[in-house]
Amino acid sequence: MHAHNFCRARPQEHPEPRLAWCPRRVLDRVHSSHSHSHARCYLWVGSLLGFDDEPPSLAIHLSPETIRTVERLLEEHGVPGGKPLVVLVPGTIWETKHWTIEGFAGVAREFLHEGFAVALAGTKRDETRCRQIATAAPGTIDLCGKTTPADLAGLIQRAEVAVTNDSGSMHVAASLGKPMVSVFGPTNPVHIGPYQKPESVVRVDLPCSPCNYRRLSQCPFDHACMKQVTSAMIVERARKILAAAKL
Numbered sequence: 001m002h003a004h005n006f007c008r009a010r011p012q013e014h015p016e017p018r019l020a021w022c023p024r025r026v027l028d029r030v031h032s033s034h035s036h037s038h039a040r041c042y043l044w045v046g047s048l049l050g051f052d053d054e055p056p057s058l059a060i061h062l063s064p065e066t067i068r069t070v071e072r073l074l075e076e077h078g079v080p081g082g083k084p085l086v087v088l089v090p091g092t093i094w095e096t097k098h099w100t101i102e103g104f105a106g107v108a109r110e111f112l113h114e115g116f117a118v119a120l121a122g123t124k125r126d127e128t129r130c131r132q133i134a135t136a137a138p139g140t141i142d143l144c145g146k147t148t149p150a151d152l153a154g155l156i157q158r159a160e161v162a163v164t165n166d167s168g169s170m171h172v173a174a175s176l177g178k179p180m181v182s183v184f185g186p187t188n189p190v191h192i193g194p195y196q197k198p199e200s201v202v203r204v205d206l207p208c209s210p211c212n213y214r215r216l217s218q219c220p221f222d223h224a225c226m227k228q229v230t231s232a233m234i235v236e237r238a239r240k241i242l243a244a245a246k247l
Contacts, residue, residue: 058175058195062154070147070154077141079117086111086118086238087159088140089152089169090133091126094214097166099183099226101129105136106231107163107238112139119143121155121169161238170194179241181234185225186211199244202237204228 071081079085090104108118119141120130130144147155153172156162161179164170166187173180174194182194184203188210194200203209209225216223 059177060153060172060175062150062157066150066154067157069151070158073143073146073151073155074117074119074141074158077119077143079119079141084116085159086116087121087156087162088118088133089121089156089162089164089167090129091122091144091169092165092167094186095216096186096211096213096219096223096226098129099165099185099229101132101136103183103226103229103231103234104133104163105140107234108133108137108140110231110235112137116160117141119155119159121147121152161242163234163238166192174200179238179245181238181241183226183229183234185209185223185229186213186219188212199241200237202229202233 074085075081086108088104088108090099090101092098104120108120111118118137118139120133120143122130122144124145127144130142134140134142143155152169153176156169156173156178157176159178161181162169162173164173164180164182166182166184166189170180170182171194174197180194180197180200181202182189182200184193184201186209189198189201189203204225206221206225206228208221211219211225213219
């Protein structure tokens, strides 16, 4: 239960495996979900239906046309083939899962200074945020709203490293096997973080996190979980992950 306001108190965990259409427990022996990803819990349920419950190897296969489209798009924006690229995907659905504009801009400025090309990506919904980040980090390429979902995956595949919030793009990067860093605050990375990539998560350890609040108006602590994550923390983690990938 939430500890800070009794009126807001609500269960924070769902310890019993359930199906959306099934009101009762579906397992006689319930595995605790506190230390497992939701993907793993779904595999336990799937085993009852005769499916293999071994951890899957995630993969996204991109068509040659998608790869060519991404290369053309980058070349049109002054990024030649072979130039190292960092992709920032600052969008997400929940208000509370957005990392700060200045945080993303700080990451962009640092990698631009190191000689990387830096591209922003996302949907039409993310255009305002991307525009603000690009303004705060001159030289950043704003491709927000200019890619299909497949192109976005291709752009992440082309990158040396991707930086995201807790979002669908995070899971795309994980499935592509790309070096990545994801900022977490209101949600629990143990449950819904990038699959089998715990090293990719950056968060601050606060007593109120995770809260699972979706709207900023629900947060009584001024969005501290995200505001306290700095661009230096993200850049440092990205460098470590890139170095490990080259071993």
